[in-house]
Amino acid sequence: MSEPMSAQEIWDKTYQLLLDQPLELTPREAACLTDISATNMFGTMIVLTVSNEFTRTVIEKKLHASLTAAFAQVTGQTITFVIQIDPDVLARQSATTTQTLPRVSAEHTSTSQFPVITAQSPVVTRDSFDFAEEPAPVTTTTSLPIVEAADAKGDMTITPTTTMSYRDEATHLNKNARFDNFVPGDSNKFAKNIALAAAERPGLEYNPLFIYGASGLGKTHLLNAIGNHALLMNPHLRVRYTNSEEMTNEFVYALEQSRHTNTVMNDFNHRYRDVDILLVDDIQFIAGRDATVEWFFNTFNELYENGKQIAIVSDVAPKNLKGLPDRLISRFNQGLPVNIDPPAHELRVAILRMKAKTQHVDIPMDVLDLIAEKVTDNVRELEGALTRVVAMSSLNNKQITKSLAEQTLSDYTNTTIEITPANIITSVANYYKLTFDDVVGSSRTKNVAQARQVAMYMSRELTSMSLVDIGAIFGGRDHSTVMHACRKIVSEMSENMETFNAVKELTAHLKQNGEYAAR
Numbered sequence: 001m002s003e004p005m006s007a008q009e010i011w012d013k014t015y016q017l018l019l020d021q022p023l024e025l026t027p028r029e030a031a032c033l034t035d036i037s038a039t040n041m042f043g044t045m046i047v048l049t050v051s052n053e054f055t056r057t058v059i060e061k062k063l064h065a066s067l068t069a070a071f072a073q074v075t076g077q078t079i080t081f082v083i084q085i086d087p088d089v090l091a092r093q094s095a096t097t098t099q100t101l102p103r104v105s106a107e108h109t110s111t112s113q114f115p116v117i118t119a120q121s122p123v124v125t126r127d128s129f130d131f132a133e134e135p136a137p138v139t140t141t142t143s144l145p146i147v148e149a150a151d152a153k154g155d156m157t158i159t160p161t162t163t164m165s166y167r168d169e170a171t172h173l174n175k176n177a178r179f180d181n182f183v184p185g186d187s188n189k190f191a192k193n194i195a196l197a198a199a200e201r202p203g204l205e206y207n208p209l210f211i212y213g214a215s216g217l218g219k220t221h222l223l224n225a226i227g228n229h230a231l232l233m234n235p236h237l238r239v240r241y242t243n244s245e246e247m248t249n250e251f252v253y254a255l256e257q258s259r260h261t262n263t264v265m266n267d268f269n270h271r272y273r274d275v276d277i278l279l280v281d282d283i284q285f286i287a288g289r290d291a292t293v294e295w296f297f298n299t300f301n302e303l304y305e306n307g308k309q310i311a312i313v314s315d316v317a318p319k320n321l322k323g324l325p326d327r328l329i330s331r332f333n334q335g336l337p338v339n340i341d342p343p344a345h346e347l348r349v350a351i352l353r354m355k356a357k358t359q360h361v362d363i364p365m366d367v368l369d370l371i372a373e374k375v376t377d378n379v380r381e382l383e384g385a386l387t388r389v390v391a392m393s394s395l396n397n398k399q400i401t402k403s404l405a406e407q408t409l410s411d412y413t414n415t416t417i418e419i420t421p422a423n424i425i426t427s428v429a430n431y432y433k434l435t436f437d438d439v440v441g442s443s444r445t446k447n448v449a450q451a452r453q454v455a456m457y458m459s460r461e462l463t464s465m466s467l468v469d470i471g472a473i474f475g476g477r478d479h480s481t482v483m484h485a486c487r488k489i490v491s492e493m494s495e496n497m498e499t500f501n502a503v504k505e506l507t508a509h510l511k512q513n514g515e516y517a518a519r
């Protein structure tokens with residue numbers, strides 16, 4: 001009998017097959033193929049190891065079907081694959097980070113058993129921020145080499161005057177995303193009420209609860225509010241918030257470790273299965289990650305059968321989720337799918353009024369009306385527009401008036417152009433006369449660091465990506481680095497005309513043309 005092929009042998013053959021196929025890849029994407037190695041095989045599942053997040057995204061988004069077919073051709077069976085970022089690369093990043101951060105004290109570092117990238121990236125040190133009172137970032141006890149922690153976007157109002165939220169160490173909840181600071185209106189009232197009922201009576205009538213809707217409408221906020229409220233009612237409950245990215249990373253890591261010991265996989269299962277409430281954000285992103293889907297299906301069933309509450313968020317209704325098996329979709333439909341629609345004008349004004357109050361700024365009604373007219377579809381962008389107006393007033397030491405707001409938001413157009421982080425990075429590179437690689441790279445030159453922070457801030461403002469995902473795109477940086485970059489740029493926009501103009505001009509070009517062209 002012939003020896004079964006090793007993971008690397010399978011990959012080598014698959015790689016050769018792929019080279020012979022007409023793949024629709026840009027040269028940069030095609031180069032990613034050389035960054036893949038196969039490090040392990042578990043039955044019919046192969047572990048692919050890559051050195052960065054970009055390669056992983058290319059595999060998932062562009063190569064999934066071709067890879068699956070090529071694996072089948074090479075092995076004669078259906079092979080599923082999981083992708084991990086090389087733990088050595090992450091450990092090296094972690095070491096560099098720690099060395100350059102003498103001020104990060106022991107209490108800020110993770111107690112995790114994993115090699116975690118702590119606190120800051122090598123590029124931005126705490127000293128470079130003028131937030132003397134800034135709270136120490138909380139790191140998690142369950143972190144991974146791949147992501148330290150995902151942010152809960154529900155309360156990420158990026159302003160210098162509000163307290164940026166950090167995830168709770170034990171539950172990963174964003175403590176600041178609550179029902180009492182979620183402004184209800186016709187478009188979200190039903191979802192809010194059902195979420196509140198699920199928080200008050202977990203595991204009963206609304207299980208699973210499935211919340212869906214477009215980007216920036218408050219889904220993550222509600223998901224976190226469920227956990228926070230349930231804990232308020234019963235502090236003994238075991239609650240866990242996660243998102244697809246984090247869950248997948250933890251799963252892949254646990255799987256890798258199971259070569260040496262079962263402890264990591266047991267701990268991982270324990271974290272997700274021994275809970276009373278499991279909150280999963282952005283479930284659409286596990287599509288195509290077959291092994292993770294299988295694991296999640298089993299976890300879902302176990303929790304459901306034991307009467308535990310599950311709440312799930314997605315950008316589309318269960319029936320429109322692509323790349324997930326019907327048996328999982330029918331489970332999602334067992335409970336109650338609820339939709340959040342874009343807010344009407346009155347709700348947008350009410351949200352703006354609440355956000356202005358939180359920032360202790362007085363904004364006349366006609367200005368709130370104007371902002372609400374300019375930004376119609378996304379509450380995150382609504383917050384961004386408000387930030388811009390407040391920054392303009394502070395920069396020029398002028399009162400906030402309708403004409404000041406008009407001037408500030410003159411370039412603000414609702415656009416159908418999809419803005420991606422790649423567009424943002426290319427545009428920022430063009431604006432600052434740098435290269436794409438400079439912006440995502442590790443140079444600490446002042447100009448490069450400034451461009452990188454602007455690009456991170458804009459990725460946060462103009463895309464629906466979480467801090468973790470943005471950090472991953474910017475060379476595998478930690479989520480707290482992204483958060484600090486966002487805070488710094490928001491603060492600078494109120495003090496420095498150059499930064500204000502850079503953000504304004506870049507945003508206008510991206511919204512109108514999808515990119516800022518090189519001059």
Ligand SMILES: Nc1ncnc2c1ncn2[C@@H]1O[C@H](COP(=O)(O)OP(=O)(O)OP(=O)(O)O)[C@@H](O)[C@H]1O
Nearest residue numbers: 153154156182183215216217218219220221379464
């Ligand atoms: N009704 C609301 N009241 C107060 N704040 C809101 C409301 N809706 C959204 N927000 C705020 O808007 C921002 C974006 O919301 P959130 O991140 O929850 O959106 P999302 O639907 O999860 O977006 P995505 O799909 O892009 O992840 C957050 O700061 C959130 O607190």
